[in-house]
Amino acid sequence: MTAENQRADMQGAHCDVPADLWRACPDCNQLLYARDLEANLWVCDKCGSHFRLSVWQRLQVTVDPDSFSVWDGDLPLTDPLDFPDYLGKAQKAREKTGMSEAALTGRATLDGIPLAIGLMDLSFIGGSMGWGVGELVTRLMERAIDQHLPVVIFCASGGARMQESLISLMQMAKTSGAAGRLRAAGLPYISVLTHPTYGGVTASFAFLGDFIIAEQGAAMGFAGPRVVEVTGLRMPPGVQTAEFQYEHGMIDMLLPRRDIRPALHTVLRWCML
Amino acid sequence: MAESKLDRLGKVLDELDARIAELRRLVDEGGDAYRQELAELEQRSEQLATELCSDLSSWDRVTLARHQRRPQSLDYIDAIVDDFVELHGDRRFGDDRAMITGLGFLDGRPIAVVAQQKGRTTQERREHNFGMSHPEGYRKAMRVMQLAARMGRSIITLIDTPGADCLADSEGRGISEAIATNQRDMFSLPVPVVCTVIGEGGSGGAIGIGAGDRVMMLEHAYYSVITPEGCAAILWHDPSLREEAAAALKLTAPDAVALGVVDRVVDEPAGGAHRSPAAAAANLKQALKEELDALAERKHDALLQARYEKYRRMGMPEGLSPAI
Numbered sequence: 001m002t003a004e005n006q007r008a009d010m011q012g013a014h015c016d017v018p019a020d021l022w023r024a025c026p027d028c029n030q031l032l033y034a035r036d037l038e039a040n041l042w043v044c045d046k047c048g049s050h051f052r053l054s055v056w057q058r059l060q061v062t063v064d065p066d067s068f069s070v071w072d073g074d075l076p077l078t079d080p081l082d083f084p085d086y087l088g089k090a091q092k093a094r095e096k097t098g099m100s101e102a103a104l105t106g107r108a109t110l111d112g113i114p115l116a117i118g119l120m121d122l123s124f125i126g127g128s129m130g131w132g133v134g135e136l137v138t139r140l141m142e143r144a145i146d147q148h149l150p151v152v153i154f155c156a157s158g159g160a161r162m163q164e165s166l167i168s169l170m171q172m173a174k175t176s177g178a179a180g181r182l183r184a185a186g187l188p189y190i191s192v193l194t195h196p197t198y199g200g201v202t203a204s205f206a207f208l209g210d211f212i213i214a215e216q217g218a219a220m221g222f223a224g225p226r227v228v229e230v231t232g233l234r235m236p237p238g239v240q241t242a243e244f245q246y247e248h249g250m251i252d253m254l255l256p257r258r259d260i261r262p263a264l265h266t267v268l269r270w271c272m273l
Numbered sequence: 274m275a276e277s278k279l280d281r282l283g284k285v286l287d288e289l290d291a292r293i294a295e296l297r298r299l300v301d302e303g304g305d306a307y308r309q310e311l312a313e314l315e316q317r318s319e320q321l322a323t324e325l326c327s328d329l330s331s332w333d334r335v336t337l338a339r340h341q342r343r344p345q346s347l348d349y350i351d352a353i354v355d356d357f358v359e360l361h362g363d364r365r366f367g368d369d370r371a372m373i374t375g376l377g378f379l380d381g382r383p384i385a386v387v388a389q390q391k392g393r394t395t396q397e398r399r400e401h402n403f404g405m406s407h408p409e410g411y412r413k414a415m416r417v418m419q420l421a422a423r424m425g426r427s428i429i430t431l432i433d434t435p436g437a438d439c440l441a442d443s444e445g446r447g448i449s450e451a452i453a454t455n456q457r458d459m460f461s462l463p464v465p466v467v468c469t470v471i472g473e474g475g476s477g478g479a480i481g482i483g484a485g486d487r488v489m490m491l492e493h494a495y496y497s498v499i500t501p502e503g504c505a506a507i508l509w510h511d512p513s514l515r516e517e518a519a520a521a522l523k524l525t526a527p528d529a530v531a532l533g534v535v536d537r538v539v540d541e542p543a544g545g546a547h548r549s550p551a552a553a554a555a556n557l558k559q560a561l562k563e564e565l566d567a568l569a570e571r572k573h574d575a576l577l578q579a580r581y582e583k584y585r586r587m588g589m590p591e592g593l594s595p596a597i
Binding site: 007072075076078080081083084107112126130131134137139142143145146160162163164165166167168169170171172173174176177179180181183184199202204205206207208221222223226227230231233235236237240244245248249250 | 298380384428436437439440441443444445446447448449452453456457458459461476479480481483484493497498500504506507512514521522523524529534567580581584585587588589590591593595596
């Protein structure tokens with residue numbers, strides 16, 4: 001698929017209705033005219049609810065138009081454990097989402113500043129990190145070192161990919177090691193935590209940004225909701241939120257979506273120019 | 274669920290072992306009449322132990338890894354580390370009792386030790402939080418590892434945790450950031466690091482002290498991104514499928530070697546480490562010495578490069594290599 005076709009396919013996968021119709025806000029139930037919603041960066045202008053974005057939508061609201069070129073879009077699917085029903089599920093996810101994995105990485109510009117960018121999406125097996133996502137993030141950082149680029153990653157994940165167990169776990173170490181090399185190379189890494197970010201991604205590269213931005217309304221935490229549910233953990237409401245992390249000193253900036261691109265621009269300008 | 278062979282034989286073996294311990298005591302106190310019975314029972318228990326371990330399922334190993342009397346980190350430290358001095362606190366918040374750190378000597382070689390302790394009695398388990406380390410535990414571990422690196426001393430980590438503490442207080446002190454930072458910074462420690470899973474290798478809680486030059490597992494330990502119970506519940510919506518999940522997760526020591534994640538399996542005495550803690554400790558000590566000796570050859574840049582490449586290639590499909 002060309003980038004153009006992939007983008008069109010992605011927008012179709014996320015907006016089942018044609019662009020000139022209406023969507024209901026999942027929080028306040030207001031009907032929103034799709035074109036107005038898009039112009040408002042897919043944020044409800046009645047209640048401020050931030051809609052989840054596909055990787056293509058996120059690119060649209062973040063980087064300069066037509067500036068994105070994909071890296072490593074042809075990595076193979078892997079099934080290291082020969083896990084029941086896994087390869088089929090992954091193949092179906094590719095067909096349904098138009099993505100090769102739960103992350104998309106490449107190079108782009110933001111107000112003319114070149115950067116290495118990664119984006120994640122829960123629609124691909126819950127945004128889970130297995131070898132594929134780990135490899136994409138690691139290559140993103142290694143290519144950034146090679147080309148002297150800053151790195152921005154929009155994180156979103158349900159956690160580690162269970163079907164790859166130990167290999168998934170090791171991606172945490174691998175990506176963290178790569179982040180360390182980027183750091184040693186003196187290049188900045190901006191992590192943007194979006195809704196939701198849990199588990200193995202959170203406890204690895206997501207919290208290793210030199211700058212950590214949380215998008216307003218994002219849920220985040222170490223133990224994902226399903227883990228909390230099946231282990232019967234007591235998790236009071238409000239704990240696994242961007243606000244909580246910000247109040248506890250873990251986040252540099254907590255921003256509504258419309259302020260993220262300008263903040264990225266200022267930080268990148270400060271670091272690179 | 275039907276009783277497994279391990280459950281059945283394990284009970285018989287535990288009873289036998291208890292009787293043997295009693296007989297040994299009597300013999301030591303001068304009761305020669307018990308010698309014959311003791312010899313017969315010892316022989317029977319060894320046979321039973323060997324039979325028990327001859328055909329273990331993945332779930333059986335999980336059970337052994339969680340055994341009530343399985344030796345824990347402090348047992349191994351007592352047995353193999355001389356002049357151990359415990360070092361406390363992360364200098365930021367507090368002292369996590371679920372993480373033990375310190376310095377000592379392994380047959381004369383100065384080493385730093387980072388270890389997770391689960392606790393034996395109810396009181397100990399509360400004190401050590403069942404081995405579920407907190408953010409301050411990971412930060413203490415990193416502080417001591419970096420101290421060791423400044424002194425040019427090798428590091429051993431002993432992993433034994435059902436998972437990191439993930440409750441509200443730990444979220445509030447940055448459990449994710451602590452585990453992430455540890456993994457990143459372990460890659461820049463310019464000294465040999467050998468990590469061993471001695472019991473439960475519980476996901477992020479384990480990898481937070483688990484990025485090393487060499488990774489070992491005791492024979493009956495398990496290492497997984499999720500518990501079999503958790504996997505069965507989340508993926509298959511049926512927690513009773515835990516044995517199938519254990520098998521599918523490939524969480525045993527031989528599995529981990531086949532996956533290229535673990536370098537070496539340390540043999541346990543027949544029936545599990547709990548049946549002869551001294552033998553298990555001797556095996557671990559020998560393995561650690563051999564690995565540290567081999568790593569001593571590697572110099573700074575080569576050491577760090579090899580450590581990075583080790584994790585770089587885990588899970589890499591045949592014929593593929595890093596792009597740069």
